[in-house]
Amino acid sequence: MSDLETGELIADLERDGERALLAKGGDGGLGNLHFKSSTNRAPRRFTRGAQGEHRRLKLELRVLADVGLLGMPNAGKSTLIRAVSAARPKVADYPFTTLHPSLGAVRVDMNRSFVLADIPGLIEGAAEGAGLGHQFLRHLARTRLLLHLVDIAPFDPGTDPVREAKAIVKELRKYDEALYRKPRWVVLNKIDLVTAEERERPVRHFLRGFGWTGKSFIISALTGEGCRELAYAIMEHLEQGKPEPQRHRGTEKQKS
Numbered sequence: 629m630s631d632l633e634t635g636e637l638i639a640d641l642e643r644d645g646e647r648a649l650l651a652k653g654g655d656g657g658l659g660n661l662h663f664k665s666s667t668n669r670a671p672r673r674f675t676r677g678a679q680g681e682h683r684r685l686k687l688e689l690r691v692l693a694d695v696g697l698l699g700m701p702n703a704g705k706s707t708l709i710r711a712v713s714a715a716r717p718k719v720a721d722y723p724f725t726t727l728h729p730s731l732g733a734v735r736v737d738m739n740r741s742f743v744l745a746d747i748p749g750l751i752e753g754a755a756e757g758a759g760l761g762h763q764f765l766r767h768l769a770r771t772r773l774l775l776h777l778v779d780i781a782p783f784d785p786g787t788d789p790v791r792e793a794k795a796i797v798k799e800l801r802k803y804d805e806a807l808y809r810k811p812r813w814v815v816l817n818k819i820d821l822v823t824a825e826e827r828e829r830p831v832r833h834f835l836r837g838f839g840w841t842g843k844s845f846i847i848s849a850l851t852g853e854g855c856r857e858l859a860y861a862i863m864e865h866l867e868q869g870k871p872e873p874q875r876h877r878g879t880e881k882q883k884s
Contacts, residue, residue: 630685630686631683631684631685631686632683632684632685632686633683633684638650638685650683650685651680651681651682651683652680652681653680653681654677654678654679654680654681655677655678656677657674657675657676657677658674658675659674660672660673660674662674692743692770693731693743693744693745693767693768693770693771694742694743694744694771694772694773694862694866695742695743695744695745695771695772695773695774695775695862695866696744696745696747696767696768696771696773696774696775697709697744697745697746697747697774697775697777698747698768698774698775698776698777698796698800698812699776699777699778699779699796700778700779700792700796702779703777703778703779703817704777704779704817704818704849704850705746705747705777706730706746707817707849707850708746708777708815708817708847708849708855709730709732709744709746710732710849711849711850711852711855712732712734712744712855712858712859713732713733713734713735713744714732714733729745729746729747729767730745730746731743731744731745731746732744732746734859734862734863736859736860736863737863740863740867741863742862742863742866745767745768745771747765747767747768765800765803765804765807768807768810769804769806769807771810772810772811772866773810773811773812773813773862773865773866774807774810774811774812774813775812775813775815775862776793776796776797776812776813776814776815777815777817778792778793778814778815778816778817778834779817779818780816780817780818780819780821780822780830780831780834780846781818781819781821781822781830789834790833790834790837790838793814793834793838794838811865812842813842813843813844813845814835814838814840814842814843814844814845815844815845815846815847815858816831816834816844816845816846816847817847817848817849818848818849818850819846819847819848819853819854820848820850820851820853827846831846843861845857845858845861
């Protein structure tokens with residue numbers, strides 16, 4: 629919550645039951661009963677209460693999730709959240725299928741689980757308002773880990789996964805430096821569209837072109853390949869509770 633006129637942050641309620649004072653009410657007045665005495669049984673005296681505070685507020689909802697999904701439209705984010713949780717966001721073969729944030733609880737063991745958040749896909753220019761994803765990036769503010777989903781086998785031969793991945797990271801940094809600094813893993817999706825004999829080449833080409841030396845995973849959200857291993861790795865990371873150092877962010881090469 630922030631002041632609509634000044635933009636000052638008033639409160640950020642992160643936990644269930646947390647409270648905050650938004651505007652202080654005025655001190656109450658004294659009624660005639662307060663002035664009753666043994667000699668004045670029906671007093672007509674009273675005092676007026678003081679004026680309370682008035683302010684106009686801006687309320688912003690941010691979902692609570694442990695892990696957030698980033699990626700271009702049709703990268704397979706909704707398919708992944710369907711594969712690893714009971715959430716059922718809409719999945720289709722056209723861009724911007726996801727119009728609202730989706731949450732899914734991922735249970736890896738009896739007493740081990742985390743919440744995964746899916747937001748509409750980002751496109752180049754998102755920080756300036758292009759597309760839909762910029763409207764929902766705030767929902768990733770409280771996550772502890774970001775998964776950058778990349779379509780490793782796009783149907784359009786003119787699509788360059790490396791260029792698109794760099795564009796996503798660039799938009800993330802332009803939107804919010806703190807969000808950009810969060811621990812982030814690369815997840816190469818749709819590997820089922822590449823034959824087993826040919827998988828190594830596009831994966832190696834992407835990681836080298838993106839300049840990524842951090843943690844990466846190869847999965848197929850559609851078939852479930854690699855999803856279990858990814859879920860367990862996420863759970864272990866969250867349980868450790870330590871931020872993962874980012875040795876390279878994927879966009880630094882563009883500055884040279």
